[in-house]
Amino acid sequence: MEHRLISLNCCLNHLIIKNLRSLLNERLTFDQAKQIHAFILINGLNHIEPLLVRQIVLSTRIFSTSIARFVKQILYHSRKPDAFSWSCAIRFLSQHGQFKEAFFLYVQQQRLGLYPSSFTFSSALKACAWSVFKMGGLSIHAQVDKYGFCGCVYVQTALVDLYSKLGDMNTAQKVFDKMVEKNVVSWNSILSGHLKSGNIIEARRVFDHMPKKDVISWNSILSGYAKMGNIDEAFSLFQRMPERNFASWNALISGYVDSGNIESARSLFDVMSQKNSISWITMIAGYSKWGDVASARELFDQLGEKDLLTFNAMIACYAQNSQPNEALQLFNEMLEADVKFQPDNFTFASVISACSQIGDIRSGSWIETYMEKFGIEMNDHLATALIDLYAKCGDINKAYDLFDGLRKKDLVAYTAMIFGCGINGRAVDAIKLFEEMVDNQIYPSLATFTGLLTAFNHAGLVEEGYRCFSSMKDHGLVPSNDHYGIMVDLLGRAGRLEEAYKLIKNMPMHPNVGVWGALLLASSLHNNVEFGEIAAQYCFKLEPDTIAYKSLLANIYASVGRWDDSRRLRKIIKGKNSTKIPGCSWTEVT
DNA sequence: ATAGGGTTAG
Numbered sequence A: 001m002e003h004r005l006i007s008l009n010c011c012l013n014h015l016i017i018k019n020l021r022s023l024l025n026e027r028l029t030f031d032q033a034k035q036i037h038a039f040i041l042i043n044g045l046n047h048i049e050p051l052l053v054r055q056i057v058l059s060t061r062i063f064s065t066s067i068a069r070f071v072k073q074i075l076y077h078s079r080k081p082d083a084f085s086w087s088c089a090i091r092f093l094s095q096h097g098q099f100k101e102a103f104f105l106y107v108q109q110q111r112l113g114l115y116p117s118s119f120t121f122s123s124a125l126k127a128c129a130w131s132v133f134k135m136g137g138l139s140i141h142a143q144v145d146k147y148g149f150c151g152c153v154y155v156q157t158a159l160v161d162l163y164s165k166l167g168d169m170n171t172a173q174k175v176f177d178k179m180v181e182k183n184v185v186s187w188n189s190i191l192s193g194h195l196k197s198g199n200i201i202e203a204r205r206v207f208d209h210m211p212k213k214d215v216i217s218w219n220s221i222l223s224g225y226a227k228m229g230n231i232d233e234a235f236s237l238f239q240r241m242p243e244r245n246f247a248s249w250n251a252l253i254s255g256y257v258d259s260g261n262i263e264s265a266r267s268l269f270d271v272m273s274q275k276n277s278i279s280w281i282t283m284i285a286g287y288s289k290w291g292d293v294a295s296a297r298e299l300f301d302q303l304g305e306k307d308l309l310t311f312n313a314m315i316a317c318y319a320q321n322s323q324p325n326e327a328l329q330l331f332n333e334m335l336e337a338d339v340k341f342q343p344d345n346f347t348f349a350s351v352i353s354a355c356s357q358i359g360d361i362r363s364g365s366w367i368e369t370y371m372e373k374f375g376i377e378m379n380d381h382l383a384t385a386l387i388d389l390y391a392k393c394g395d396i397n398k399a400y401d402l403f404d405g406l407r408k409k410d411l412v413a414y415t416a417m418i419f420g421c422g423i424n425g426r427a428v429d430a431i432k433l434f435e436e437m438v439d440n441q442i443y444p445s446l447a448t449f450t451g452l453l454t455a456f457n458h459a460g461l462v463e464e465g466y467r468c469f470s471s472m473k474d475h476g477l478v479p480s481n482d483h484y485g486i487m488v489d490l491l492g493r494a495g496r497l498e499e500a501y502k503l504i505k506n507m508p509m510h511p512n513v514g515v516w517g518a519l520l521l522a523s524s525l526h527n528n529v530e531f532g533e534i535a536a537q538y539c540f541k542l543e544p545d546t547i548a549y550k551s552l553l554a555n556i557y558a559s560v561g562r563w564d565d566s567r568r569l570r571k572i573i574k575g576k577n578s579t580k581i582p583g584c585s586w587t588e589v590t
Numbered sequence B: 001a002t003a004g005g006g007t008t009a010g
Helices: A002-023 A030-042 A046-059 A065-077 A083-095 A099-111 A118-130 A134-146 A153-166 A169-178 A184-196 A200-209 A215-227 A231-240 A246-258 A262-271 A277-289 A293-302 A308-320 A324-336 A345-358 A363-373 A380-392 A396-404 A411-423 A427-439 A446-459 A462-475 A481-493 A497-505 A513-525 A529-542 A547-559 A563-575
Strands: none
Touching: A002 A030, A002 A046, A030 A046, A030 A065, A046 A065, A046 A083, A065 A083, A065 A099, A083 A099, A083 A118, A099 A118, A099 A134, A118 A134, A118 A153, A134 A153, A153 A169, A153 A184, A169 A184, A184 A200, A184 A215, A200 A215, A215 A231, A215 A246, A231 A246, A246 A262, A246 A277, A262 A277, A277 A293, A277 A308, A293 A308, A308 A324, A308 A345, A324 A345, A345 A363, A345 A380, A363 A380, A380 A396, A380 A411, A396 A411, A411 A427, A411 A446, A427 A446, A446 A462, A446 A481, A462 A481, A481 A497, A481 A513, A497 A513, A497 A529, A513 A529, A513 A547, A529 A547, A547 A563
């Protein structure tokens, strides 16, 4: 009796395992995977776990942190850790952009004393390459040598790719030259390394010497020429390539966009028999870059199935072209669309920028709530956008906190912070930041000087502002209308209207309404009819519909007792309907 | 399994 029971038990166990194994050859949903794991645990079938991990990795199309957490949980609680599941998990994480996590798992695997495979190394190297994690990459390279994997093509190729991405072409070339066996991927890796470091000549040499080229080799060199502005060579390569895919077309379109030839880009786009999401984004972003919001929107509306990326491109288009209300409105539409999208970092970068342009004090806390709600992780891009927003809302300390927390302080970050100090009247801090920036070999741009001049303006430091303005040419910069506008404002507020007018008269370009408006405002502050009239005439001509200019001049007339002139203007103002632009309220979103 | 095209901040 007992004997038969044991035998029956064995039989059942065998059946279960057979069934489980076949189950683990099919695609799983996350829920199924969880159920199977529970079953495995209850029945003590732990040796099946690696198969489960592998199948989860293979089945996952849409990555989520909860899946990653689940996989890690299996690894950490496994009674018998095995190298295969760990390698699968490392690959899984590095494929889905979780580079830090992937590297962490690699380190854990080493600590557990599990023997790494070529699979482990290439995955962990990929994670370091993509996250430009030099220390990690170098330490893995050392382990590769130690474990004797330096003869494996996959691992060597991953190393070439690592050093290419790190920008260390000397080492990349050294590893590459030592390779006995090279495949197309190895060649492509060294090729893209040269292209990334801007060495098109070496890249071309490699390309011409490749024993075998695939569509990726062609695309790489094509986009290299397109990016350096040699669109003719890019086009010639495009014509000669034996096989084309989406990326080939998109790279060429992008090249035409960058060279300012949006018509050719559009013709190519129209000729494409099949377009993918990236083709549409490239075109929308192209129109955005050259300020053609209407054409961008037209394309966006033509697109039947919109995805997150196309929404991002269109929202960015509005934000970049000073239409913050439209940007926010589209953001709302995106959240309320039939197919809901989870906004990501890209979406929020534009949305924050839009809020900042609107200058709504309440935006800051709303944004933070929203970002938390969607699980958005802070990065330097977002932090820089938030610096600007908080500074505009007057919370300079919060802006400083964000600035101090940046991984890398670049030109845009410094400029945002300088501008933030500027509008908050912290001229000394702005100068300090500027000097720090120059010390760090970051070259100021026109926007940086807008921030600096704003600082001097708010502090009323006329001479310092003048000196700063004059120093722009030492940095190879030609002041724009914006800079002249600030200078006119600075001089004008100080009562130096004559000087301000002279500055305008000596401008190398046509002054815009901002410049004349600054003079008009200053004239009204000092009740100066002479310059007020001159400035006003220009403002009326440039922006006939803006009543504020007429009202300023009316005030000037009234202040000197010219009541008739004042009344005449007030009549005109009353006749005009004040055109109020309906805004889209950010706070209405829930 | 390893690689190519696109969207973000002042």
